[in-house]
Amino acid sequence: MPDFSPKTPSIHQYAPLPNLDLGPDLITPQYGGGSIANLADSVCQLLDVPTLGIGPLGDKLLSPVGEGVKRVVLVLVDALSYNHFCRWGEGIAPIWRDLVLKGTLAPITSITPSTTDAALTSLWTGQAPAKHGILGFEVWLKQYSMVANLLFHAPASFRGPHGSLEQTGFDPEKFLPVPTLGPHLRAHGVEPYAFQHRNILKSGLSSTFLAEANLEGIGSPSELWVNLRELLEENPHQRLYAYAYWGLVDTLFHLYGTDNERPAAEFASFSTNFERFFLSKLSQQAKKDTVLILTADHGQVYTPPNPHREIKNHPQLVNMLSMLPSGENRCTYFYVRPGQKENVRTYIEEHWPNDFLVIDSEKALQAGLFGPAPHHADAHNRVGDLIALAKKDAYFWWADKRNHLLGRHGGLAAQEMIVPFLAVRLDA
Structure with missing residues (x-):
C-alpha cells in the first residue's frame, strides 16, 4: 500500500x-x-x-x-x-x-x-x-x-x-x-x-x-x-x-x-x-x-468569526491608514499615512500578539516572496507599505458585509x- x-x-x-x-x-x-x-x-x-x-x-x-x-x-x-x-x-x-x-x-x-x-x-x-x-x-x-x-x-x-x-x-x-x-x-x-x-x-x-x-x-x-x-x-x-x-x-x-x-x-x-x-x-x-x-x-x-479581527472595530488603526486594507484576509496589504508605518506595525503587534508577521512590503517583494525578479512594473504599488501574514487561525476582515467565512486562505501556513x-x- x-x-x-x-x-x-x-x-x-x-x-x-x-x-x-x-x-x-x-x-x-x-x-x-x-x-x-x-x-x-x-x-x-x-x-x-x-x-x-x-x-x-x-x-x-x-x-x-x-x-x-x-x-x-x-x-x-x-x-x-x-x-x-x-x-x-x-x-x-x-x-x-x-x-x-x-x-x-x-x-x-x-x-x-x-x-x-x-x-x-x-x-x-x-x-x-x-x-x-x-x-x-x-x-x-x-x-x-x-x-x-x-x-x-x-x-x-x-x-x-x-x-x-x-x-x-x-x-x-x-x-x-x-x-x-x-x-x-x-x-x-x-x-x-x-x-x-x-x-x-x-x-x-x-x-x-x-x-x-x-x-x-x-x-x-x-x-x-x-x-x-x-x-x-x-x-x-x-x-x-x-x-x-x-x-x-x-x-x-x-x-x-x-x-x-x-x-x-x-x-x-x-x-x-x-x-x-x-x-x-x-x-x-x-x-x-x-x-x-x-x-x-x-x-x-x-477561521472562526471573531469581531476583534474586524477592522471596523479598530478606528485608531483605520485613522493611521490612507485607505482600507487590500489583498487577502490572511495576506493583508496596508497602505499607511505618511509617518505612520511603525505605529501601524506596533498597533497590530500589540492588539493581535503572535497572530501576524508584519513585514515591509518592499522588502518582501525584493526578497522574492512573490516570486523572482524581474517584477511587474506596478507590483510595488499593489502590495502596499506593510504586509500582515497571518499565523494559526488569524485574519483581518474589512469588507462592509457580514463576516461569515469559516475557512480562508491566502497566507503561508x-x-x-x-x-x-x-x-x-x-x-x-
Missing part, C-alpha cells in the same frame, strides 16, 4: 528566502522547482514543448512519468490541501491511493498569496505573482485609481454585476504582461482545452488567461468526467493539454470549515465519478501516452500552502 504519511510535511524541508525570515510558522513558496508556478513549464516539458515561465518542477517529480508523452490531463481541485488529499485518499476516496502506486505523489507549495486568481494565473503563465501582477483577491490598481476585485473584475466595494471593471477601459485579455499557455502550446502543435463550470467559463478571470483554449462548460463531476473521457476517446492521436477545474470543495470549506463532512463528501463524490465514468471506461488506446496530474491551487485554514502533486501515466 502507498505511504501517505506524513500528513503535513515538515516546515523545515522548504528552503527559506535568504533575506527574509518568516519564522517557524510560515512556509516559503518554492518557486525554484517545487511550486504550482512550475506546473506550466512541467506540462511543456512533458509534451516536449519549449518552456515559457520560471522553469518546471524538479526532475525527481517528473522523471518517473517517463518519455513519449503526447497528452496531459491536469485536474485542479480548488482548496485541496496535501493534508486533506492524504486523509481522504486513505478513506473516502481510495481510487487516488491506487493511482499513487503507479505514479508519483509529492507535496509542492502554492504561491504568495495562496489564492485562486493568483494561482490559476501562475498555472496558465508559468510565472509567479510578482511577474504576472495578479497579487491578490483585492488589489489597488493605480492606473484605474481603485481597489479592484481581480476574481470578479469589479471594483472591490461594488455589489453590482461581475465584469463591471471593463467600464473603466479594463481589458482582461490584455491585462497580463506575460504570454499564456494556450497560444504557446498551440504554436507548438498541442491543442489546449479547458473544462470549467459554466458559471465561470467565460468569466473575467478566465478571459485573462484562457486565450486560444477550447472552452468546455460543465455543470457536475459526472458531466466533467464523461466529457473528458469522450475528448480522449475521439482524439486518440491528437497532442493535447486538457485542464479541468472543480471549485466546490473550496466553496464548502469557506462556508462550513475545513473539518466539516460536506467538503469531504463532495470530494468523495468527485472521486467516485472519476473512477466510474472516466478511469474504468477509458480504452487502452485513449490511455496511451497520456499523463494525469492532480493538484490544487491552495488549501484552507479554519502549511494547511493553505502545501498541495498535492500526483502524476501518473494512464498506460502504466
Whole structure:
C-alpha cells in the first residue's frame, strides 16, 4: 500500500528566502522547482514543448512519468490541501491511493498569496505573482485609481454585476504582461482545452488567461468526467493539454470549515465519478501516452468569526491608514499615512500578539516572496507599505458585509500552502 504519511510535511524541508525570515510558522513558496508556478513549464516539458515561465518542477517529480508523452490531463481541485488529499485518499476516496502506486505523489507549495486568481494565473503563465501582477483577491490598481476585485473584475466595494471593471477601459485579455499557455502550446502543435463550470467559463478571470483554449462548460463531476473521457476517446492521436477545474470543495470549506463532512463528501463524490465514468471506461488506446496530474491551487485554514479581527472595530488603526486594507484576509496589504508605518506595525503587534508577521512590503517583494525578479512594473504599488501574514487561525476582515467565512486562505501556513502533486501515466 502507498505511504501517505506524513500528513503535513515538515516546515523545515522548504528552503527559506535568504533575506527574509518568516519564522517557524510560515512556509516559503518554492518557486525554484517545487511550486504550482512550475506546473506550466512541467506540462511543456512533458509534451516536449519549449518552456515559457520560471522553469518546471524538479526532475525527481517528473522523471518517473517517463518519455513519449503526447497528452496531459491536469485536474485542479480548488482548496485541496496535501493534508486533506492524504486523509481522504486513505478513506473516502481510495481510487487516488491506487493511482499513487503507479505514479508519483509529492507535496509542492502554492504561491504568495495562496489564492485562486493568483494561482490559476501562475498555472496558465508559468510565472509567479510578482511577474504576472495578479497579487491578490483585492488589489489597488493605480492606473484605474481603485481597489479592484481581480476574481470578479469589479471594483472591490461594488455589489453590482461581475465584469463591471471593463467600464473603466479594463481589458482582461490584455491585462497580463506575460504570454499564456494556450497560444504557446498551440504554436507548438498541442491543442489546449479547458473544462470549467459554466458559471465561470467565460468569466473575467478566465478571459485573462484562457486565450486560444477550447472552452468546455460543465455543470457536475459526472458531466466533467464523461466529457473528458469522450475528448480522449475521439482524439486518440491528437497532442493535447486538457485542464479541468472543480471549485466546490473550496466553496464548502469557506462556508462550513475545513473539518466539516460536506467538503469531504463532495470530494468523495468527485472521486467516485472519476473512477466510474472516466478511469474504468477509458480504452487502452485513449490511455496511451497520456499523463494525469492532480493538484490544487491552495488549501484552507479554519477561521472562526471573531469581531476583534474586524477592522471596523479598530478606528485608531483605520485613522493611521490612507485607505482600507487590500489583498487577502490572511495576506493583508496596508497602505499607511505618511509617518505612520511603525505605529501601524506596533498597533497590530500589540492588539493581535503572535497572530501576524508584519513585514515591509518592499522588502518582501525584493526578497522574492512573490516570486523572482524581474517584477511587474506596478507590483510595488499593489502590495502596499506593510504586509500582515497571518499565523494559526488569524485574519483581518474589512469588507462592509457580514463576516461569515469559516475557512480562508491566502497566507503561508502549511494547511493553505502545501498541495498535492500526483502524476501518473494512464498506460502504466
